[in-house]
Amino acid sequence: MKWMWKLISEPDSTWSSTIHLLYGTTDIATLSLDDRTSAAFKDILYYRDFFSISINTMGGTQGPxxxxxxxxxxxxxxxxxxxxxxxxxxxxxxxxxxxxxPPKVRIFLWLVLLDRILTQQNLMLRNWPTISTCKCCSTDCLETSVHLSIECDFAKQIWTLVRSRFNLSPLSALDLHAFWTHNRTIIDDLWDVIWAASIWAIWKERNRRVFSSRSLPPAMLMAEICATIEAWKRIL
Structure with missing residues (x-):
């Protein structure tokens, strides 16, 4: 890139004069390769398409x-x-x-925020046989990442317990990203861990209901969240 830049920005340089003498032009777009072209110069011109879209040729004396x-x-x-x-x-x-x-939780949260976890909605999009309704609430709502994590009646009960346990102000829940980032600006650093542990616990509870036909009441899941937070604080 640097050598091509010199061709158009320093037309009187020895480099530009040499290229003009050898090939009759310094116009990168029209320079052709033949048997006389060295391997080094071929390597330089290999990137000329990218180079061409990387410059603006200005009028007057300003140059490229x-x-x-x-x-x-x-x-x-x-x-x-x-x-x-x-x-x-x-x-x-x-x-x-x-x-x-833990790293696996970071990866899980990344997938949650991208709406890539295997909720009923995403399973349906993959043509997997499944039911569309949420396993954690009694409504007929489609189970999506947002619904499962913050909109579901069960999730709302969990977040109410979380707010009470950690003395948090009412939590805004516009979407998953805003729910996390907005509240981290008004709550101390512990919010990141609380948020991660809660989302993780809700997902595990969902899977417990789907695959084991078992469930924990909100109070017991809250105890599990608190235990998880303490465990992460000790090892991380």
Whole structure:
């Protein structure tokens, strides 16, 4: 990238003059490869499609502008950053992976926030034979990640107990992401662990009902959440 940048930004340089002498042009788009082309120059031109979309050619004396740099000048750091960019980022990825909870719980929470856990809704989308209703409440609501975690009558009972046990103010529940991130701005760092342990416990209770036909009342599940929080605080 740097050598191609020199071709268009330093037309009077020895490098540009040499390329013009050898190939009759320094126009990257029209430079053709033949038997005379060295392996090194072929490697340079291999990236010219990306290079072409990375520059803005301005009129006047300003010259070319490198899109990926705040200064408009080429830099290896800006090029590496854009080439190594994984694409769209989750707004919560940077804090989720730092939670002081077991790795498997972090992965589970990531799937919950992406709505990828195997709720009845997602099982139906995969054409698995299943019923659509939630196992944790008596309504006919479709079991989704949001419903199971914060909207279900059973989940609401759990969150009421959580709020009472840890002396929390009323919890807003717009969506799973907002429910977590909004409340972490008004509650201390313990909220992350409380939130994780509660979501994890609700999911395990759901699976207990689905696969074992057993259930725990809200008070016992609350005791399980408290025990989980204490265990995580000791080992993490």
């Amino acid at each position: 502008v490198w899109k990926w740099s705040t200064t408009g000048n080429y830099s290896s750091a800006s090029t590496y950053h854009i080439l190594a960019d994984p694409g769209l980022r989750s707004p919560y990825h940077s804090i989720l992976w730092k939670l002081k909870v």
